Amino acid sequence: MVVENCKRFSLPSPRRRVQSRWDGARRGRVRIGALIAAGLMLATGTATAQGLAVTTHHVDIGRTGWNRQETTLTPLSIASGFGQQVTVPLDEQVDGQPLYVAGQSIVGKGVHNVVYVATENNTVYAIDAVSGKVLLSRTLGPPVPMSALPGQCNNNSTSIGITSTPVIDPVSKTIYVITYTYESGTPVYRLHALDLGSLQEKMSTRYISTQGTLSVGSQYHFNASASRQRSALLLSNGTIYAGFASFCDNTPSVARGWVLGWRAATLAPLAKNLLEDSLKASPQSFFLATVWMSGMGIAADPAGSVYFITGNSDPTNTGPVALDMSESVLKFSADLGTLQSSFTPGNPTSGFAALEQNDEDFSAGGITLLPTQSGAYPNLAVAAGKAGLMYLLNRDSLGGYQSGVDNVLAAQPIGERCWCGESYFQGADGVGRIVSSADNIATVWRLNTSMTGKPSLVKESNTAALASGQDSGFFTSVSSNGTMAKSQVVWAVARPVTTSPGTVTLYAFDPSTIQAGQAMQLYAGSAGTWPSPGNANIVPLVAGGRVYVASYKQLAIFGLGAPRVAAQAAKGLAAPAIAPTGSDHALWGTVASFNKSTVVLRLRTGRAVRADISAIAGKLALIRFQPGAKVLVHGSYDARGVFWTIAVERAKDSPALWGQDY
Secondary structure, eight states, X not given: OOOOSSEEEEOOOSSOOOOOXXXXXXXXXXXXXXXXXXXXXXXXXXXXXXXXXXXXTTSSTTOOOEETBOOSOOHHHHHHSEEEEEEEEEEEEOOSXXXXXXXXXXXXXXXXXXXXXXXXXXXXXXXXXXXXXXXXXXXXXXXXXXXXXXXXXXXXXXEESOOSOOEEETTTTEEEEEEEEEETTEEEEEEEEEETTTOOBSSOOEEOOOEEEOTTSOEEEOOTTTEEOOSOOEEETTEEEEEEEESTTOOTTTOBOEEEEEETTTOOBOSOOEESBOOSOOTTSOOBOOOOGGGOOOEEOTTXXXXXXXXXXXXXXXXXXXXXXXXXXXXXXXXXXXEEEEEOOOOTTTSHHHHHHTTOOGGGSOEEEOOOOSSSOOSEXXXXXXXXXXXXXXXXXXXXXXXXXOOSSEEEEOOSOOOOBOEEEEOTTSOEEEEEOOTTOOEEEEEEOOSSSOOEEEEOOOOEEOTTOOOSOOBEEEEOBTTOTTOOXXXXXXXXXXXXXXXXXXXEEEEEEEETTEEEEEEEEEEEEESSSSOOOOOOEEETTEEEEEOEEEEEEEEESSOHHHHHHHTTOOGGGSOSSSSOEEEEEEEEEEOSSEEEEEETTSOEEEEEOGGGOSHHHHHHTSTTOEEEEEEEEOTTSOEEEEEEEEOOSSGGGOOOOO
């Protein structure tokens, strides 16, 4: 499908395949900012000198994907020099998004900016966000082998452990993860609450089990062997939520979708749960109605209501069936006890019946809740799925089901397929924008609102082409310095369409700049590999002036300046003098003197260290290296004892608050 007159970033493919309140006001959480004039809420997180803490999938619990506190990465700085700085080996494939916490104290290792990554080997890593040094790692039990899955479902790793994105509570300093472990030959799900500073269990794990009542009064028990926990975890108002799907739909007569919840403080389950299909029987003995959303998380609004999308059920269905909540956007109360609103597509060619009959899961995409808007409809959401239509919804009344029509505010075609989730940001003009990313196309849509009429989505301009290929939709993220002009960057990760293995590519675009009808591409570079075509739902994490991409057995860290190896070669240094990942150092100190290439740093012990700063030369670095400034530098020593600096950050004024040098 060709979509004209829109700002798209086209990824040509050789083939196509058919926590808290949103603004951070959870009990005990620190607000990160105030509402701006249009009533736009800030993302969930904690503001620090090192940027926004990204503690949940797609930045906030509205799932906007917008880090609006990124002051380092701008179109200008990226174009001036940006690349991969560090590669961190991991023990297995990563299917969830990394998370980021600044100024975290790590047991025995001091204070660090930390990236947390979970792998399919059930391993959780705490990694220094600049050097890539592994600070802590912990494996939480043996993963389930592919051979134990229904039909040996192969759209995952050969080992299945932590598939979903964890969630962090920065107030209690806890990271919550759901593991899939093989215990006495049986697959088991467990919810863990780990301490951020030690990765030790803060309480006993919660063995996940539940049951639901079917239409005839009998009980259906949660079946861990047939259920896949793929969607990212949600933390909202003291409750952890998780959605469950199936493995390749290989056991549709057994697998059913669930949404479950637990109290974060105790891991005690909620009194109610959601079984998405509670029919005793169906014509084809086909149930499902699962919640997977290509890994995107269940969303929550400031009132605590939760939102998610369900997938297909019995292919003979021609219209919604009572007790079967398939192919729908659903809004539930925080206790999961009350269905507050819903939307089910009704269009005869792309609505419910067509989705059911053609395995066109609505739940292949996620739902994004927009921050408060001006106009007659202040509470909006966007959602899309396999059919490649993006719906603009009124969260206060989602639209229900009406045969023969999509009962929504607006609907727009965005591509042939959407294993994806939308992003949102505001431009310097104060207008909200949506980034869709179906098939091989990213499109920027301008949100037009009115005090009297319905809002609309307007395609904004044309696209640039990506040469790396793409398989049926992807995820984007957006970074900016608030709504400052020329600070917005759209990030995308293209997954491969071939094996052997295929290359994962990170892209950056300037959505405000159009050259010859195309959005300016700022960067494109390899970010890892993937062992199979498709099935990768990688979300680029942008935080603290860097970009993190987790893929097959590695985490890639990108930042400004020349890559470390290139900087060494330029100075004629012997490569063995600085190991790629194992000999990184962090030093806290006071700047004694500096010039454009060298700084003398006085450590708290009084020792002076001469640091070469040529690899990070620039206006920002020179500002931070003013004499008397307190700084944290990352880098490595060469054979002569010169410290080669790859990054600098401001440190707290009091040395008592510094971390440990290493």
